[in-house]
Amino acid sequence: MQDRLVTMFGGGGFLGRYVAQDLLHAGFRIRVAERHPETAFFIKPMGGLGQTQFVAADIRKPATLARAVEGADAVINFVGILDGDFQAFHVDGAGNVAEAAKAAGVRDFVQISSMGASHDAASTYARSKAAGEGAVREAMPDAVIMRPSVVFGPEDGFINRFASLARMAPFMVPVMRSETKFQPVYVADVADAVATVLADPAQHRGKTFELGGPQILSMREINQFILDSIGLSDKPIFDVPDALGKIMARMGFLPGAPITWDQWQSLQTDNVMPDDAEGFAELGIQPRPLAALAENWLVQYRTLGRFASQVGEA
Structure with a gap:
């Protein structure tokens, strides 16, 4: 793998940094493509001398992409937003990256999408993710789609x-x-899935993987876990009535609003794996549950940090 170069668009983001670490440890060379490459310089010490490159690129501007994919064996597109111009980033941008990869003769492509991506989804976010998958597959039919x-x-x-x-x-x-269900997945497990696919790409080309954790939890259960973990178990949870939630979501354009209308639309549907989907099992990975890991960093939210009792304020 030491001669294989992987270009990572958005590689300095939350998931990208974990994938970068896995690929570097496996011996890949990586090229991190960002609008502002300096924001990803923290990745460089993860690898050896000359193992990491950085390049300026904007997936909305096709003219900036050729240099980023030149000589690459594989490309990963991590770029995604939670609010804003979904068409520009999720659809046109993803298509631009795939077209650039195709023109450069790149053999393998991984598109990071999202569980729930569907052309008939209620939210613009989920519909744009599905359209982005289509744009990628149009240029790179063998692309691997990851839907965490x-x-x-x-x-x-x-x-x-x-x-x-x-x-x-x-x-x-x-x-x-509060009853909407999720299947929270640990970032390092998703990174492991991406690295596994690239380690043996011929076995996975053209597939779609739904990446869900081992537990299905409601929004209420997630918040109760958080309260228990930060020593606030006695603080009650108030289930916001849908009528009030809609009003708050409609006001999402205001500074400090808790949720946008599109995010409200996303919450109308459970975010869990379809029964017949391929996922971690097919990649030989055992995902880890939220409760086994999250307390390691949630201690920062306790009143007295690590010295606080897990139940009660102190």
């Missing part, structure tokens, strides 16, 4: 956000769509 559920880890914007809100909530913790 909500990804958790020390740097995530999901568990950490709810932990912060739970700590700040004065009397109770409001939870929208």
